[in-house]
Amino acid sequence: MKKIEKLEMVGISKHFHTTRANHNVSFSIESGEIVGLLGENGAGKTTLMNILYSLIQADQGEIRINGETVRLHSPRDAIQRGIGMVHQHFMLVENHTVAENIALGFEGAPFFYPARYVAKKIEDFSRRYGLKVNTQEKIWQLSAGEQQRVEIVMALLRGADLLILDEPTSVLTPQESEELFSILRRMAGEGHSVVFISHKLEEVLSICDRVLVLRNGEVVGASSVEDIDKRKLARMMVGRDIIFNLEKEHIERGPLILEVKGLTVPGDRIEKAVKGVSFKIYQNEIFGIAGVSGNGQHELIEAITGLRKASGGSILINGKEIINTSARAVCNQGISHVPEERIKFGIVPNLSIYENAVLKQHHNKRFSKTLFLNYQSIKSHAEGIVRDFRITAPSINTPVKNLSGGNIQKLILGREITDEPSLLVAAHPTYGLDVSATEYIRTQLLKRRGKGVAVLLVSEDLEEIFELSDRIAVMFEGEIMGILTARTANIEEIGLMMTGSRL
Ligand SMILES: Nc1ncnc2c1ncn2[C@@H]1O[C@H](COP(=O)(O)OP(=O)(O)OP(=O)(O)O)[C@@H](O)[C@H]1O
Ligand SMILES: [Mg+2]
Known part of the structure; x- marks a missing residue:
């Protein structure tokens, strides 16, 4: 089949019952281009791309490839025409190996030992693009970044001329994102083309040639990246100015809330993912943990929240x-x-x-009357979250x-942080x-801090860590490299600690 030189979506509309997800959207992309697709949560980005990939059908509109109208009935048709998609949420089979996942639905894989055949293909391919994937590992053993790579390899192996990436970097470490970008540029x-969906405006500006912005299902703006900056882009998306640097008021910290002493926690693949970590968090304080993910943050949090057994140490909450x-x-x-x-x-x-x-909270007195759930109060609680978090x-x-x-995401955040x-x-x-949701959540975290909540914040976004934290700890290979006061810390120092230097 002829390579995709130009792809157009013309006058696309799609309703789900009463929700207007796309309205008369037109979009085009040419070979060699990277186009950013932007818009607020619920603006219709995923819907538009699901239509292109033919996971769902539009109510109206058409798709043209190289000027010719095409009818794609399923992802299989889309893949055959050279369209590949990496979804917002992973669709890999957890208990299969990488090779087995890719072999599933791989055209041309032999009936016997398809995984072996595919493993060989992947290895050739990884060498060519410098994309490291271990074909024998099971999906559940992989980090999000590694899973991402598997999905990209899978799309490319199927011969995608046009690759759709739906928020590919939201779960990647900064290093993994950089790796991904160099692959995309390559x-x-x-001559491949890429549709890149992301909420990270700096990334969009650095990787894309131009952007298309949706709001409430409609196209509200388009620009080449040279003619736009972060602020203008944000305004185009939400229709108002966004505050990128929140004010953090000075608050004296209160009594000790959490004390972690000499905590050691096993990992899934290693004996000690957290190695004797100690720190304290006080009332009215946001304690940020920075570091590249995969350095024990995940296991640390699971141990504190009771989701993973620790092998040593102590975790005291209010003593x-x-x-x-x-x-x-x-x-x-x-x-x-x-x-x-x-x-x-x-x-x-x-x-x-x-x-x-009210998941996990249905036993809360507020939501149950003796043996029965109190639907009135559950529903008004839910409506409050929907309103406050603008769901x-x-x-x-x-x-x-x-x-x-x-x-x-907003619903889960709302549920967990509305209580104090x-x-x-x-x-x-x-x-x-x-x-705008990011601005809102950050404001809420600062508000909770003002009301006496102690916050343990883990983030890879250094900007977020600096903006919110009172103190910053950096984790590297299961240990804390040092704890700094956010007011006087500088980013270079943190960067060095993230790669293993001690304070
Ligand atoms: N299968 C579905 N059934 C009903 N409504 C849907 C369905 N899929 C999407 N919607 C609705 O269509 C609208 C657009 O959703 P879509 O997933 O395209 O947004 P998005 O721009 O990708 O947002 P996000 O940044 O949050 O991923 C939303 O209001 C959503 O609730
Ligand atoms: Mg989406």
């Missing part, structure tokens, strides 16, 4: 030992948790917004699986969120 140089109890027991001590893998662990997709709004949804009865990615816990553990609280 692909564009070879009470909680190490190796249970997630429920930890929750009852007043610890809230915004988990890293929110879609996987934070929600039940088939349940409604209001049911998800776009037809109603609180909508199943969560019908929400856009960012709106699901003693300690709020927040892992990467703004990834996947649009600029």
